[in-house]
Amino acid sequence: SSGCSSLRRRRCRRPAALVSSTMCRAAAAGAAAIAAALSWRPASAFGTGAGTASGAMALSPCLASLEACVQQTGVEQFAELHRWLLQSPLEPSRADRAALSLATSVQSSQLELAAFVLFRDLGLALLARALELLLLCRGSDSACGQPLPHIEQVYGLRDALEARIVSLSPGYAPDAGTRSAVIRTGRNIRNDLDRFARAPAPGAEEGGASGLLTRIAELAHLVGRRTRMLSHMLGMHAWVRTLRVPGRGAPVFVLHDEYTSWLDMVETLVGVMVRNGQKALTFVEVGISAEPFQHTLLQEFSGLQYIGLALDPGSADATAAAVQQRRYQLFQEAQARTQAFAVAGRSVVHFATSGALSANLPRDALDLVLLDLSGDGVQEVQQELAMWETRVKPGGILAARGFGPEWPESLQAVLAHRHGNDMHMSVGGGLWWFVEPEEE
Numbered sequence: 253s254s255g256c257s258s259l260r261r262r263r264c265r266r267p268a269a270l271v272s273s274t275m276c277r278a279a280a281a282g283a284a285a286i287a288a289a290l291s292w293r294p295a296s297a298f299g300t301g302a303g304t305a306s307g308a309m310a311l312s313p314c315l316a317s318l319e320a321c322v323q324q325t326g327v328e329q330f331a332e333l334h335r336w337l338l339q340s341p342l343e344p345s346r347a348d349r350a351a352l353s354l355a356t357s358v359q360s361s362q363l364e365l366a367a368f369v370l371f372r373d374l375g376l377a378l379l380a381r382a383l384e385l386l387l388l389c390r391g392s393d394s395a396c397g398q399p400l401p402h403i404e405q406v407y408g409l410r411d412a413l414e415a416r417i418v419s420l421s422p423g424y425a426p427d428a429g430t431r432s433a434v435i436r437t438g439r440n441i442r443n444d445l446d447r448f449a450r451a452p453a454p455g456a457e458e459g460g461a462s463g464l465l466t467r468i469a470e471l472a473h474l475v476g477r478r479t480r481m482l483s484h485m486l487g488m489h490a491w492v493r494t495l496r497v498p499g500r501g502a503p504v505f506v507l508h509d510e511y512t513s514w515l516d517m518v519e520t521l522v523g524v525m526v527r528n529g530q531k532a533l534t535f536v537e538v539g540i541s542a543e544p545f546q547h548t549l550l551q552e553f554s555g556l557q558y559i560g561l562a563l564d565p566g567s568a569d570a571t572a573a574a575v576q577q578r579r580y581q582l583f584q585e586a587q588a589r590t591q592a593f594a595v596a597g598r599s600v601v602h603f604a605t606s607g608a609l610s611a612n613l614p615r616d617a618l619d620l621v622l623l624d625l626s627g628d629g630v631q632e633v634q635q636e637l638a639m640w641e642t643r644v645k646p647g648g649i650l651a652a653r654g655f656g657p658e659w660p661e662s663l664q665a666v667l668a669h670r671h672g673n674d675m676h677m678s679v680g681g682g683l684w685w686f687v688e689p690e691e692e
Contacts, residue, residue, distance in 0.1 A: 314380035314387075321383040330386075333379060333473060340372040340479045345487030363420055364486060367434045370416050371441065371479040374409060378472035381406050382465055389461050396461050399453040406468055407449040410442060417442075433489065436509070437482045444474055481509050484679055491657060495667060503667055504674040514653040514682030515545050518622060521649055521684065522553055525619065531555040534617070538606055538640065539563050539624025540582045541653070547589045550599060558593070560586050560601040561609050563624075579603070610639050619648045625662035626654025626681070633665035644687040651684035 314321035322334045344364060381402070389396035417438040448471050454463030485507055492505050511517040525533055532555040537546070540562045550558055562583035565572040583603040593599035602609055621640050625633050641650050654662050659681065666675070666683065676684050 314383045315377055318376060318380055318383075321380065321387065325383055325386055327386070330379070330383065330469070333469060333476075334376075337372065337375040337379060337472065337476050340368070340375060340476055341483035342368045342372070343483070344490065345483045363434055366420050367417075367438070368479065368483070370413070370420070371437065371475060371482070374413060374441065375472045375475040375479065377409055378406065378468060378475060382468040382472065385461065385465050385468065389465075399461070399464050402464060402468075403449060403453060406471070407445060410445040410449075413438065413442060413445070433482060433485050433509070437478055441475055441478055444471060444478075477512065481512060481679070485509050488677070495663075503671055506674055506676045508676055508678050511678030511682060513680040514678055515543055515680075517678040517682040517684065518545070518620075518651065519549065519552075521620060521651065522549060522556065526553055526555065530619065533557070533619035534559065535620045535622070536609075536613075536618055536640075536643075537561065537622045538609070538636070540579075540586050540601070541624070542582060542585075544585075544589055546586060546599070547593075550590060550593045556598065558590065558599045559609075560590070560599070561606065562586065562601070562603045564603055564605050606636060607639070610643060613643050615642050616645050618644050620644075621648075621650050623650070623652040624654055625652045625666070626659055628661060630661045630665045633662045634669060637665065637669045641687055642690075646687060646689040648687050649684050650687050651682070653681050653683075655683040656681045 318334065322331050342365065385396070385402055395401065417435065420434070448467065451467070454460060454467070488507055492507070495503060495505075508517070511520060522533070522535065533553075534557045535549070536559045538561045540560050546558055546560060550556055560583075562579045564579065565575050580603055583601060587594070587601045590599040590601060594601075621644055623636055623640060625636070628636065637650070644650050652662075652666070655666055655677070656663065670685065673688075674685065
């Protein structure tokens with residue numbers, strides 16, 4: 253199975269832009285039309301693999317007739333993975349450009365277009381290998397119980413990938429900001445294949461052929477994720493070049509392709525702090541999210557202390573009342589999720605205004621603060637940034653969600669606040685920077 257049950261739990265929390273919802277729930281409408289529009293044919297580079305396997309594995313019959321193999325297996329998770337891979341982007345994300353009203357005349361380079369086809373075809377080739385293994389095992393073929401030839405067949409795709417990446421490298425426009433992202437994605441996929449080949453062959457206790465089948469399917473899924481991330485990152489390159497602070501120039505952005513959501517960003521930041529020797533740290537979430545990630549963080553990092561704030565809108569009008577009701581519900585849900593850690597003194601959740609909580613916390617005391625900037629105006633965001641930055645230790649991190657073309661107010665406020673300083677960005681509106689000591 254290549255569905256969510258067989259993937260690591262954190263990988264199924266990815267945003268829809270990167271991980272298709274069909275991978276976590278069935279949503280097959282329009283898949284046939286998409287497949288027809290792409291008119292996919294196997295690339296010659298992936299038509300034949302290296303290795304010593306014979307018969308079906310050497311010739312890769314499923315790659316020549318992938319749809320037929322998917323239907324023959326009758327496994328819905330593979331059908332979902334096939335549809336999702338067919339929907340892999342073939343150009344930089346146009347959603348980002350449309351949101352920013354960028355000129356529609358922006359053209360993708362030949363490097364970009366060729367790389368997207370290459371990565372899509374590699375994902376489909378990996379799926380073909382998984383299907384072939386499954387069909388061999390169903391037919392009681394003795395090759396089913398011999399994992400090494402199958403691993404060699406998969407790893408044989410690496411040489412074809414490397415050759416194609418090298419051949420694409422000259423086809424880029426200097427200073428277009430695309431070459432490094434494309435080549436980095438190719439290298440990341442190459443490293444994924446290396447890790448797959450280095451991992452011990454699954455034994456009987458790890459499911460044998462079933463375990464290997466899952467690993468190949470997960471590798472195909474990983475290639476699809478990296479392709480979607482590349483599409484997003486190239487779209488973000490186009491967006492970042494349009495950003496200016498009047499009279500102050502352009503800000504400095506660091507685009508992180510290792511973060512696939514703001515949730516992943518937060519988890520990674522906490523993990524890096526802990527690995528760097530910070531065993532005890534205090535994390536404040538200002539504007540509790542509906543995402544139930546607090547329990548996971550507290551469980552994974554034993555030295556973490558969590559303070560959550562469900563924001564009280566502090567107004568009596570009808571609109572505020574509805575917002576207040578929803579936020580109070582989030583407050584109650586967060587309380588319930590973190591109850592066990594509250595008893596141990598590691599978690600506390602409040603329902604109050606941002607100013608009220610900030611006033612009760614000392615300056616330079618927090619290691620990490622996460623702000624929700626998605627629903628506020630320019631002035632409110634500027635006040636939040638200035639207020640909470642003083643509560644973070646020098647060298648600590650001020651992070652936020654709700655930053656991007658979809659949130660123009662927070663975008664304007666953050667750019668004005670951080671002009672001339674670097675900002676780290678993630679997919680899904682994530683943002684962070686190190687807090688500097690105040691100048692005396």
